[in-house]
Amino acid sequence: MKFSDIRDAFPILKLQENGQPLVYLDSGATSQKPLKVIEAIDHYYRAENANVHRGVYGLSERATESYEGAREKVRHFLNASSTKEIVFVRGTTEAINLVAQTWGRENLTAGDEVLITEMEHHSNIVPWQLLRDQLGIKLVVVPINDQGEISLSDYESLLSEKTKLVSVVHMSNALGSINPVKEMTTLAHKVGAKVLLDGAQAVPHMAVDVQSLDCDFYAFSAHKMYGPTGIGVLYGKEALLEAMPPYQGGGDMIYSVTFDKTEYNELPYKFEAGTPHIAGGIGLGAAIDFMLDIGLENIAQYENQLLTEATEKLQQIEGLKIIGQAANKGGVISFVIEGVHPHDMATLMDQDGIAVRASHHCAMPVMQRFNVPATIRASLGVYNNSEDIDRLIASIKEAIDMLV
Ligand SMILES: Cc1ncc(COP(=O)(O)O)c(CN[C@@H]2CONC2=O)c1O
Numbered sequence: 001m002k003f004s005d006i007r008d009a010f011p012i013l014k015l016q017e018n019g020q021p022l023v024y025l026d027s028g029a030t031s032q033k034p035l036k037v038i039e040a041i042d043h044y045y046r047a048e049n050a051n052v053h054r055g056v057y058g059l060s061e062r063a064t065e066s067y068e069g070a071r072e073k074v075r076h077f078l079n080a081s082s083t084k085e086i087v088f089v090r091g092t093t094e095a096i097n098l099v100a101q102t103w104g105r106e107n108l109t110a111g112d113e114v115l116i117t118e119m120e121h122h123s124n125i126v127p128w129q130l131l132r133d134q135l136g137i138k139l140v141v142v143p144i145n146d147q148g149e150i151s152l153s154d155y156e157s158l159l160s161e162k163t164k165l166v167s168v169v170h171m172s173n174a175l176g177s178i179n180p181v182k183e184m185t186t187l188a189h190k191v192g193a194k195v196l197l198d199g200a201q202a203v204p205h206m207a208v209d210v211q212s213l214d215c216d217f218y219a220f221s222a223h224k225m226y227g228p229t230g231i232g233v234l235y236g237k238e239a240l241l242e243a244m245p246p247y248q249g250g251g252d253m254i255y256s257v258t259f260d261k262t263e264y265n266e267l268p269y270k271f272e273a274g275t276p277h278i279a280g281g282i283g284l285g286a287a288i289d290f291m292l293d294i295g296l297e298n299i300a301q302y303e304n305q306l307l308t309e310a311t312e313k314l315q316q317i318e319g320l321k322i323i324g325q326a327a328n329k330g331g332v333i334s335f336v337i338e339g340v341h342p343h344d345m346a347t348l349m350d351q352d353g354i355a356v357r358a359s360h361h362c363a364m365p366v367m368q369r370f371n372v373p374a375t376i377r378a379s380l381g382v383y384n385n386s387e388d389i390d391r392l393i394a395s396i397k398e399a400i401d402m403l404v
Pocket residue numbers: 028029030090091092093094121123124169171172173174198200201221223361362
């Protein structure tokens with residue numbers, strides 16, 4: 001599929017916003033959905049809707065085949081070795097909480113250290129604070145430099161035999177920084193620590209190979225990579241998942257239940273209590289098909305070119321400062337404008353049909369690190385183009401003229 005045709009695959013991009021064609025630059029919050037994904041979900045409810053896994057009638061068997069077929073698509077997409085390693089969750093947040101409350105409670109004791117970084121999303125900070133309050137573990141934070149990068153030497157100096165888990169973001173949602181997660185994983189394993197990677201922002205922009213990364217857990221959300229909300233994935237090495245206790249109790253995660261004892265189901269169902277988000281899983285599978293049709297390397301290359309173009313044009317605007325200038329970045333540009341509050345800017349830009357986010361982006365430590373209350377963030381998807389960038393630049397200049 002050619003990038004010039006991709007835009008037509010997204011019905012919502014035909015919308016007018018305040019009398020102007022919509023320029024959607026908030027894919028970091030959630031991406032738009034191609035017709036192929038919408039139709040896959042629609043088809044499930046029209047033609048395959050039934051509960052999965054236990055029905056002995058054709059409709060339920062077909063629903064199960066579609067849902068478990070989506071799991072296989074995720075396995076292939078991440079290059080996991082088995083579908084037993086692919087747990088469907090609500091999203092990245094639930095994936096991280098699941099690891100904290102199962103692997104964490106089972107393997108961590110007071111004094112053990114969990115290492116995170118200064119650029120983490122709140123969903124990779126708060127679950128570990130909850131565990132700290134429950135178990136007395138210690139949170140160690142790797143600082144970031146003025147460009148929004150982690151220094152590997154700083155990171156290595158904070159590792160020790162006390163480090164039991166490294167939980168870091170693959171690509172920052174607030175800065176766009178792409179961390180050297182493969183090297184970080186190797187160093188963590190040298191001290192005996194496990195590694196969880198938060199892939200929420202990385203998966204939409206680049207190929208992810210969990211076996212090559214050798215991470216122990218990898219988390220992402222479907223809604224950021226052209227799939228529906230309410231479904232995400234926790235990848236975990238099979239041996240680790242086998243040894244972990246269940247996250248929630250209920251139906252489908254069991255083999256047998258008596259009032260004395262319950263025998264848990266096999267992987268991954270041990271972690272999937274209750275009726276799953278069947279349509280969401282099928283929609284995620286369709287989103288993976290969509291991305292693979294374009295080509296993951298093609299997506300990365302196209303978005304990097306657009307990121308470079310947008311960055312160069314933004315840097316020419318007087319009083320505009322980009323927050324996060326890592327040498328290795330993905331399709332996220334955060335910026336502030338001297339004398340203008342981000343919320344005022346974004347509100348005015350909306351009048352021009354421009355959708356950007358003005359927020360702390362659930363990364364308040366990053367805002368504190370750069371001493372700003374919030375940033376304006378433009379985040380890219382496969383449907384953005386140079387015209388969108390030109391409209392963004394024009395709208396910023398117009399808003400500055402009005403506000404300054
Ligand atoms: C890096 C990162 N980790 C975890 C999450 C949590 O994902 P779920 O909400 O799907 O569980 C997000 C969400 N990104 C936020 C959501 O809105 N804008 C953002 O940048 C994220 O960007």
